Amino acid sequence: DAKTTQPTSMDCAEGRAANLPCNHSTISGNEYVYWYRQIHSQGPQYIIHGLKNNETNEMASLIITEDRKSSTLILPHATLRDTAVYYCIVRGGLGGKLIFGQGTELSVKP
Amino acid sequence: DGGITQSPKYLFRKEGQNVTLSCEQNLNHDAMYWYRQDPGQGLRLIYYSQIVNDFQKGDIAEGYSVSREKKESFPLTVTSAQKNPTAFYLCASSIVEQGTDTQYFGPGTRLTVL
Numbered sequence: 001d002a003k004t005t006q007p008t009s010m011d012c013a014e015g016r017a018a019n020l021p022c023n024h025s026t027i028s029g030n031e032y033v034y035w036y037r038q039i040h041s042q043g044p045q046y047i048i049h050g051l052k053n054n055e056t057n058e059m060a061s062l063i064i065t066e067d068r069k070s071s072t073l074i075l076p077h078a079t080l081r082d083t084a085v086y087y088c089i090v091r092g093g094l095g096g097k098l099i100f101g102q103g104t105e106l107s108v109k110p
Numbered sequence: 111d112g113g114i115t116q117s118p119k120y121l122f123r124k125e126g127q128n129v130t131l132s133c134e135q136n137l138n139h140d141a142m143y144w145y146r147q148d149p150g151q152g153l154r155l156i157y158y159s160q161i162v163n164d165f166q167k168g169d170i171a172e173g174y175s176v177s178r179e180k181k182e183s184f185p186l187t188v189t190s191a192q193k194n195p196t197a198f199y200l201c202a203s204s205i206v207e208q209g210t211d212t213q214y215f216g217p218g219t220r221l222t223v224l
Contacts (some may be wrong), residue, residue, distance in 0.1 A: 004170050032210050043215035094211050095160055100152035
């Protein structure tokens, strides 16, 4: 599975959009981009995933560049409860483990 | 209310004792997983099962055992052979959707060896 690079930490004002970037320059054609988040002492929460098209669900939007070498997770109106570590994971195939890197620690401030 | 449940939330064990962590899902997912998380680190795969009565070792299976007798249940036993069992244990299950499988996690069990 391809390696990902994310900023260590980011701040966001409550009510504003949070844009979390992820670089995955070695991604291959059949690999998906997944986003999870983990609030302290809780299990990781699935947010969204995509292959090459932009995706949106009730939690967030995922924007994948045309060359698929990077992506951005967008939380449209961040709240204090969105404070967490956000993980970008690139994964292909079916089954097997998820590889969580260091992630981005997002702090939403009032 | 569908989801993945893990019990107990906190577990204390004396050194040398075996302990079993419960994981149940009512999502009708075929595959289930056990991960371990240590402070400030990522998740490491212990065991996984893609169908009932079958399971495979992950990266750190030594000192652990599992069973998969029912689709909805995947208990993990931490044996006395596990040298450093204090950790946060996470269970997940997955379903194949649109060509890929998405894993969903339970709330975790924090095991402390005294």
